[in-house]
Amino acid sequence: MSDTILEVKNLKKHFPIKGGIFGKVVNSVKAVDGLNFEVKRGETLGLVGESGCGKSTTGRLLLRLLEATEGEVIFEGQNILDLDKKEMRDLRREMQMIFQDPYASLNPRMTVGEIIAEPMKIHGIGTPKDREKKVKDLLDRVGLQPNYAKRYPHEFSGGQRQRVGIARALAVDPKIIVCDEPVSALDVSVQAQVVNLMQDLQEELGLTYIFIAHDLSVVRHISDRVAVMYLGRMVELADKDELYNNPKHPYTKALLSAIPIPDPEKTREKIILEGDVPSPINPPSGCSFHTRCPFAKDRCKTEVPKFEEKVDGHFTACHLSN
Numbered sequence: 001m002s003d004t005i006l007e008v009k010n011l012k013k014h015f016p017i018k019g020g021i022f023g024k025v026v027n028s029v030k031a032v033d034g035l036n037f038e039v040k041r042g043e044t045l046g047l048v049g050e051s052g053c054g055k056s057t058t059g060r061l062l063l064r065l066l067e068a069t070e071g072e073v074i075f076e077g078q079n080i081l082d083l084d085k086k087e088m089r090d091l092r093r094e095m096q097m098i099f100q101d102p103y104a105s106l107n108p109r110m111t112v113g114e115i116i117a118e119p120m121k122i123h124g125i126g127t128p129k130d131r132e133k134k135v136k137d138l139l140d141r142v143g144l145q146p147n148y149a150k151r152y153p154h155e156f157s158g159g160q161r162q163r164v165g166i167a168r169a170l171a172v173d174p175k176i177i178v179c180d181e182p183v184s185a186l187d188v189s190v191q192a193q194v195v196n197l198m199q200d201l202q203e204e205l206g207l208t209y210i211f212i213a214h215d216l217s218v219v220r221h222i223s224d225r226v227a228v229m230y231l232g233r234m235v236e237l238a239d240k241d242e243l244y245n246n247p248k249h250p251y252t253k254a255l256l257s258a259i260p261i262p263d264p265e266k267t268r269e270k271i272i273l274e275g276d277v278p279s280p281i282n283p284p285s286g287c288s289f290h291t292r293c294p295f296a297k298d299r300c301k302t303e304v305p306k307f308e309e310k311v312d313g314h315f316t317a318c319h320l321s322n
């Protein structure tokens, strides 16, 4: 079995912007603009970056909940963007998603048991009795009482609802789960419990996670490797300790400047981000970060830096890093 479970090549999503009375396409939002990376089997790849950099769009493209404008998403050797509807429906079993807002993503009119059983029903897995048993097992596995199956989402706390969301994702025995800000809406104390549960499940079931989050401390805790996105592109990707201890891209350095370092002996270069994030409708030429980069040179204004492996496993897209 290959070590790589997912491979992404030149992935793009440009949302058209229509204008005028004829609704002609006048421009586009370059939400995702040429991603190239791999996900290793059994790892957690963290995906971070400021609001609007394209994290959620990337997550949705990987599961083909959104159609890509260009590129390839290769899951276990097969480009999923080439699959027809039926083939894609079968493959969805292998790839699930956990959402940020566990309340919005759970149907309030269905019992928790029905919610968790629904993906199994859709994929024609088991008899009603098998499903009932699996629901109870799953509730137990995510730390909820099996008799909660009869209750409705509004009867649960935020943390419990997210546990239900996790149980629903696990119901079809997926290999990979895209977790889109799964703990951002929860209280800090509950966040740790849910993250720990996710780590235990990963170990038990050999799951692969893509973990999207704003919070760099949470990402550091759960991830094996971390990728940093800026305006639809990846600017840095490395093992988490390497990324947090030795960031190479000025944008990563700026993001990390804001979080405290656990080791008081160490200091971190402070890089202050200037200005607002430019629009993904008309991103800056060259390196799209050059308008906010304190080190930008002339070359950065015109030449798009390649996303390259500069040292073993440490990728950066910056003309100035080595």
Ligand SMILES: Nc1ncnc2c1ncn2[C@@H]1O[C@H](COP(=O)(O)OP(=O)(O)OP(=O)(O)O)[C@@H](O)[C@H]1O
Pocket: 015, 029, 030, 031, 049, 050, 051, 052, 053, 054, 055, 056, 057, 058, 280
């Ligand atoms: N359906 C859509 N139509 C047009 N533009 C969109 C659509 N969905 C997302 N966008 C735009 O694409 C860009 C990337 O959005 P995305 O939600 O992927 O970012 P994000 O990094 O997940 O942000 P956040 O952390 O705030 O969720 C944003 O500029 C957003 O406004």
